[in-house]
Structure formats: structure tokens, C-alpha cells
Amino acid sequence: MTHVRQQIREAAAVALTGLATAGPRVFQSRLRPLKDSELPCLLVNTDEEEIEVMGMTVGAAQERTLRLVIRAVAKHCASLDDQLDAMLAEIEAALAGTSFGGLAPGVVLTQINIEMNDELEKPVGIASAHYAVTYYTATGSPGVVL
Amino acid sequence: MVDFAAHTANIINRIGRPVTLTPSGGPAREVNAVFSVASSEAFGLVSGFSPTLRVLAADSEDIAPGDAVSVGVRSYVVASVDDDSLDSGDRVLRLEAP
Numbered sequence: 001m002t003h004v005r006q007q008i009r010e011a012a013a014v015a016l017t018g019l020a021t022a023g024p025r026v027f028q029s030r031l032r033p034l035k036d037s038e039l040p041c042l043l044v045n046t047d048e049e050e051i052e053v054m055g056m057t058v059g060a061a062q063e064r065t066l067r068l069v070i071r072a073v074a075k076h077c078a079s080l081d082d083q084l085d086a087m088l089a090e091i092e093a094a095l096a097g098t099s100f101g102g103l104a105p106g107v108v109l110t111q112i113n114i115e116m117n118d119e120l121e122k123p124v125g126i127a128s129a130h131y132a133v134t135y136y137t138a139t140g141s142p143g144v145v146l
Numbered sequence: 147m148v149d150f151a152a153h154t155a156n157i158i159n160r161i162g163r164p165v166t167l168t169p170s171g172g173p174a175r176e177v178n179a180v181f182s183v184a185s186s187e188a189f190g191l192v193s194g195f196s197p198t199l200r201v202l203a204a205d206s207e208d209i210a211p212g213d214a215v216s217v218g219v220r221s222y223v224v225a226s227v228d229d230d231s232l233d234s235g236d237r238v239l240r241l242e243a244p
Contacts, residue, residue, distance in 0.1 A: 030191075033193040124189065
């Protein structure tokens with residue numbers, strides 16, 4: 001049984017693959033450092049999740065709100081902020097109105113963060129788009145959406 | 147009193163290598179400097195390197211961020227300058243790839 005979290009993360013990666021700037025460089029839950037040849041890229045992570053049980057019976061429905069974070073990573077000397085903003089625009093357009101194939105009826109962009117670092121041979125920037133993804137499962141059945 | 151600047155000059159001239167500094171609006175010139183490149187990461191996520199150049203203060207008084215530096219066949223731009231605040235006689239130029 002594949003947890004719906006994983007299904008959502010994989011669906012997000014599919015939806016984001018092939019965008020104009022990052023192209024095929026989309027990584028899920030990436031831990032190892034990125035090389036120049038892997039940039040610019042998108043990182044897809046499913047982080048914390050809040051769960052509200054809707055009832056007290058066995059198999060009661062759970063309303064789950066998952067934080068999906070898409071990080072656009074770029075390394076550039078000039079116009080780093082422009083490139084990050086362009087990547088954010090591509091992410092937002094790609095995920096606008098999505099339900100990840102019917103998995104999640106609610107997908108809402110809640111926050112954007114920008115970080116920049118100039119300690120390497122070229123400036124590095126990360127633009128993070130945080131989405132609240134709401135989906136429903138039955139208690140004990142996290143792999144099946146209601 | 148110890149002349150730290152003289153010691154620094156001895157060290158840089160002994161272990162340094164010729165590099166070319168080009169100040170804004172001025173001609174390029176060759177000086178001795180200690181070039182180092184350390185592997186580094188940004189955000190613990192993006193790998194790269196941090197090139198720096200240790201150069202005598204007397205050789206680099208007119209060098210500022212944005213000026214060009216050549217080390218061998220590689221070209222850099224000065225990103226920032228750590229000034230000689232301890233009378234050690236040198237400055238550290240942090241470099242960026244153009």
C-alpha cells in the first residue's frame with residue numbers, strides 16, 4: 001500500500017517535470033548536494049501533516065492537511081532573483097487548479113520564501129513554494145483516499 | 147615590535163603565485179598572491195567552491211568588488227574584500243566566477 005503522501009509527492013513531481021526553466025531536473029526528497037549539472041532544478045518534499053479525525057468510530061474519516069514544499073534552486077551571477085521568480089511563476093501555473101489526479105480536493109499555495117547565499121563561486125538562491133494539500137482517508141487506510 | 151607585514155610579505159612571496167589584478171579604470175598588473183579554492187556548500191544543499199586570494203595590502207590598495215582577477219587561465223571577479231584590520235599586511239579577496 002502506497003501512502004497517499006507518496007502518491008501526492010509523485011504526482012507533484014510529474015506535474016512539475018518539463019517546465020521551461022528546470023526541465024527534467026525534478027528531485028523528490030533529495031538529500032545529497034546538488035552539482036552544477038543538476039541546476040536549475042526543483043525539489044519536491046512532503047513535510048509535516050496535520051490530521052483531524054472526523055468521528056470516534058473505527059474507520060472514521062480523517063481530514064489530512066499535508067505541507068507540500070516545492071523548492072526552486074538556481075545558481076547564477078546575474079538576475080538570480082529574476083530566475084527564481086520565473087521558476088515560481090512556472091510552479092504556480094503548473095499546480096493551479098490541480099487535485100493531483102483526484103487525490104486531493106484542496107491544494108492551496110500558502111507561503112513563498114526566498115533565500116540567497118553568496119558564499120560559493122556563484123550566488124545560489126532557493127525559492128520555496130509551500131502548499132497546503134488537503135485530502136481524506138479512513139483511519140487505518142492511509143493509502144486510499146475517500 | 148614585530149613587523150607582521152614583513153613576515154606576511156615573505157610568506158606570500160614564497161608560497162604565492164603570479165596573478166593578474168585589474169582595478170577598475172586602471173591597467174592590469176601582475177602580483178604574487180596565495181590562491182586557494184575550498185570545496186563548499188550553500189544551504190547544505192548546493193555544492194560548489196569558494197575561491198579566495200590572499201594578497202599583500204600594498205599590492206591591492208586599489209582593488210575593490212567588481213574588479214577582475216586572473217589566476218592562470220581562469221578569470222574571476224572580486225566579490226568582497228576583507229581588509230587588513232590587524233596590520234598583518236595582507237587582504238583577502240573573495241572571488242566569484244563571472
